[in-house]
Amino acid sequence: MSSKTNMNRRSFLKTTGAGLATILSEPVAAALAQQAALKKTRLAVIGTGIRAIDMWGKDILRDYSDSVEFVGLCDPNPGRVEFAKKYIGATCPAYTDFDKMLTETKPDKIIVTTVDAYHDGYIIKAMQAGCDVITEKPLTTDEFKCKAILDAEKKTGQICTVTFNYRFTPHRAKLKELLNAGEIGTVTSVDFHWYLDTSHGADYFRRWHRLRSKSGTLLLHKATHHFDLLNWWLDSDPVEVFAYGALEFYGKNHEFRHTNCRGCPHKDNCPFFWDITKDDKLMQLYVANEQYDGYLRDGCVWKEDIDIFDKMAVQIKYANNVQVSYSLTTYSPYEGYRIAFNGTKGRLEAWIKERQPWTEPPSDEIRLTHNFGKSQIINVPHTKGGHGGGDMRLKARIFKDPSLPDPLKQAAGTRDGAMSILIGIAARNSIDTGKIVRIADLTDIKPQPKRPV
Numbered sequence: 001m002s003s004k005t006n007m008n009r010r011s012f013l014k015t016t017g018a019g020l021a022t023i024l025s026e027p028v029a030a031a032l033a034q035q036a037a038l039k040k041t042r043l044a045v046i047g048t049g050i051r052a053i054d055m056w057g058k059d060i061l062r063d064y065s066d067s068v069e070f071v072g073l074c075d076p077n078p079g080r081v082e083f084a085k086k087y088i089g090a091t092c093p094a095y096t097d098f099d100k101m102l103t104e105t106k107p108d109k110i111i112v113t114t115v116d117a118y119h120d121g122y123i124i125k126a127m128q129a130g131c132d133v134i135t136e137k138p139l140t141t142d143e144f145k146c147k148a149i150l151d152a153e154k155k156t157g158q159i160c161t162v163t164f165n166y167r168f169t170p171h172r173a174k175l176k177e178l179l180n181a182g183e184i185g186t187v188t189s190v191d192f193h194w195y196l197d198t199s200h201g202a203d204y205f206r207r208w209h210r211l212r213s214k215s216g217t218l219l220l221h222k223a224t225h226h227f228d229l230l231n232w233w234l235d236s237d238p239v240e241v242f243a244y245g246a247l248e249f250y251g252k253n254h255e256f257r258h259t260n261c262r263g264c265p266h267k268d269n270c271p272f273f274w275d276i277t278k279d280d281k282l283m284q285l286y287v288a289n290e291q292y293d294g295y296l297r298d299g300c301v302w303k304e305d306i307d308i309f310d311k312m313a314v315q316i317k318y319a320n321n322v323q324v325s326y327s328l329t330t331y332s333p334y335e336g337y338r339i340a341f342n343g344t345k346g347r348l349e350a351w352i353k354e355r356q357p358w359t360e361p362p363s364d365e366i367r368l369t370h371n372f373g374k375s376q377i378i379n380v381p382h383t384k385g386g387h388g389g390g391d392m393r394l395k396a397r398i399f400k401d402p403s404l405p406d407p408l409k410q411a412a413g414t415r416d417g418a419m420s421i422l423i424g425i426a427a428r429n430s431i432d433t434g435k436i437v438r439i440a441d442l443t444d445i446k447p448q449p450k451r452p453v
């Protein structure tokens with residue numbers, strides 16, 4: 001992995017100005033640093049779907065236009081990329097050809113927000129063209145593509161940041177702080193169970209995520225977040241994985257189906273009927289551009305081509321001997337997760353309720369219990385913004401000042417990206433073969449009891 005550090009205008013002003021001052025007179029050094037720093041980071045985006053246009057588009061222009069500029073937007077769908085440009089308010093050219101965009105716009109950084117299975121090709125091409133990369137999770141969808149990304153990063157010396165926004169949610173950072181402080185002694189095991197509801201969970205079965213060839217299954221697409229959290233909280237690498245998984249609810253498991261919700265003859269008796277026509281933004285982003293690629297955003301959750309699991313149970317053994325029981329369910333009546341860390345001196349647990357039909361609590365509760373002691377409730381107030389404020393904090397780290405101290409090690413690179421997907425890949429392989437899968441057999445990365453910095 002590259003040792004090159006990320007730098008933006010603000011940190012450049014601080015560090016380069018100080019460095020130059022040792023060989024040049026201070027005013028000259030400051031002027032040179034100022035001049036260099038006036039150059040904004042040239043950003044380009046590949047894959048202008050919903051994640052790109054708000055999180056990595058409109059919001060970046062609103063919050064960071066003093067230090068970054070969009071020089072190109074690209075998507076194979078010509079209608080969607082034109083809508084994205086208008087929606088974001090960017091003045092740069094729109095492309096359907098990535099190579100052309102790279103050659104003509106010479107970006108400093110590429111943001112990769114395509115369908116998961118295509119991340120690898122763009123990450124590698126961008127690094128080979130001398131660009132750093134900010135990629136959405138999951139890093140990629142199989143071990144071969146993962147190895148190719150790691151090799152390309154090593155060869156080119158470019159940096160690839162993986163955007164694990166979940167690490168930046170306040171209650172998850174608090175859990176990390178408590179674990180780091182040794183509140184429950186040495187962690188020995190973890191119970192981690194994630195519930196997606198019949199709205200958010202079902203949405204993965206409507207579109208490309210429903211296909212293993214596009215998303216790698218939810219063990220990659222969704223659980224990469226959860227596996228990354230585990231790796232980060234435990235500060236160790238996974239070594240062995242065993243899993244079960246099945247498709248028993250969505251897809252073929254139903255008596256009727258249609259292509260998509262609009263025009264469905266079963267809409268009056270399907271609890272999963274979803275009317276996309278009520279959402280103007282989604283109509284413009286997806287429906288207006290179906291003519292170019294046939295992407296149906298309101299696809300039927302009962303389609304027979306669905307080939308991902310809708311229930312998954314995974315056992316993970318870590319290099320520091322922690323054992324984890326994890327599960328993911330995709331059709332719960334409400335959404336959230338339960339986690340418990342069992343340690344030699346106590347237990348740390350939380351029942352995080354998201355998107356519930358009843359009233360939202362103003363804070364998340366963490367319960368800390370020392371052995372032979374009383375339970376203590378720690379309240380972590382909710383903050384505004386996507387993913388519990390995680391999206392905003394992640395962007396501040398990337399665009400405001402990457403050189404800021406990172407005591408909880410929330411910034412993530414390709415090793416973190418790889419280690420989280422390797423658990424998902426191992427789990428998928430284990431479900432397919434019925435065997436235990438060793439992480440060390442998947443790529444060249446050797447799992448360590450304590451993760452390397």
Ligand SMILES: NC(=O)c1ccc[n+]([C@@H]2O[C@H](COP(=O)([O-])OP(=O)(O)OC[C@H]3O[C@@H](n4cnc5c(N)ncnc54)[C@H](O)[C@@H]3O)[C@@H](O)[C@H]2O)c1
Binds near residue numbers: 046048116
């Ligand atoms: N971190 C998070 O919390 C979070 C949340 C949502 C999405 N995501 C990630 O963001 C990415 C985009 O997700 P989305 O919800 O915006 O999906 P989306 O379907 O809205 O957008 C995907 C875009 O990729 C384009 N595309 C399809 N095939 C392509 C190809 N071969 N080359 C380039 N582009 C191609 C599509 O035309 C579409 O515009 C995914 O990797 C997803 O995992 C992350």
